[in-house]
Amino acid sequence: MTAAIDLVNDLEARAGASDKDRELWLLERMGGVTATEIRDLFLRKTTVQQLVDLKLGRRVDSFGGNQYTAWGNTREPVLADVVQSIYPELRPESRVFHAADDSRRLASPDGVGVVCGVLVVSEIKTGKDDIRVGTPAYVSKGYGIQQQWVMRVTGARRSLYVSEQHDSDWQDRGGAYPEPAPMGLVPVMEWVEFEEALVRELDVIATGFLVAMDAAAHGEVVAYDDDLDTLAVNILRFREEESSAKKAKEQAWKQLQESLRAQHDELSQESPLARITWRAAGTADVVGEPLVEVDEASLRADHPDVAREYDDANAAVEAALNRAHTAEGAYRELAEKYTTTTPGETRQVSTKESLTVTSVKTKEMKA
Structure with a gap:
């Protein structure tokens, strides 16, 4: 109980x-x-420069809402009440929170x-x-990305994702905007777990943006090509996934071997998806x-006579070999006295392409 109180405090x-x-x-x-x-930067729905301009007041966000956002605002408190009826401890939330290690990393959880x-x-x-x-x-809307960032900022390690689908039949129901109707009696509730590797990627994006915003605020220009940067970040992401996949493959391979060792001396099977051929270790006669x-x-x-001649x-x-070695040594010693060096002629040669992509190590950003 004390630990829970400490988390909340x-x-x-x-x-x-x-x-x-x-x-x-x-x-x-x-x-x-x-x-x-963070979601929009990750999905390339906006660029660092566009977001910097918005933050520094150089660009105005003219979006003031529409029927879709109005419907979301109408349904959110209703769905929050449903959630709290099942999870009384999960209270609705309307505030913005700051990360413990950097107050400029922000999130506004719904609960x-x-x-x-x-x-x-x-x-x-x-939706x-x-x-x-x-x-x-x-995936395309980036809802998982948003949740990972909210967990990173708050320190939570699970997120209850609540989704409700509507019939898209927008009618005048007496509100400021036309409204659809929910398709189900209750929303879908699913737990989403914290993904440390993904959050590290998001932290890199956040740090890059904050550095760019600080530089722009002081009149400095951090020039780089957004499209190239996106490709480089994707490489880093896929590299991380490749490493995780390799570990998962090795673990699955080991588990398969252990299962076969325990159950079969020899096996050959084929399903619609995979073929396995196995023979346990043992002994066999081998002709050397x-x-x-x-x-x-x-x-x-x-x-x-033949042996003597041989x-x-x-x-x-x-x-003869000994005499040749002696003569070669004497010749090389004399050759040094008669050797001159002429600079080589400069000519063009082909060079190979060189490309490296590494993650940027950044200092912890202060509040």
């Missing part, structure tokens, strides 16, 4: 403005980088609480598409290489 100490005071809430979010902005001794957050989404975890719409030996004593006894020839060859 720590998070409360990092709470900022509520969206009930929207002007103050927006102003506080302008000072850092939020989950929505916060301690469930089974673990700090958790919630994210509520509505005309199936936006459950793992669906194409969920033939051993060839010459009875040299008998050969010399039976053919002394020995004399070998001795002559060895003596």
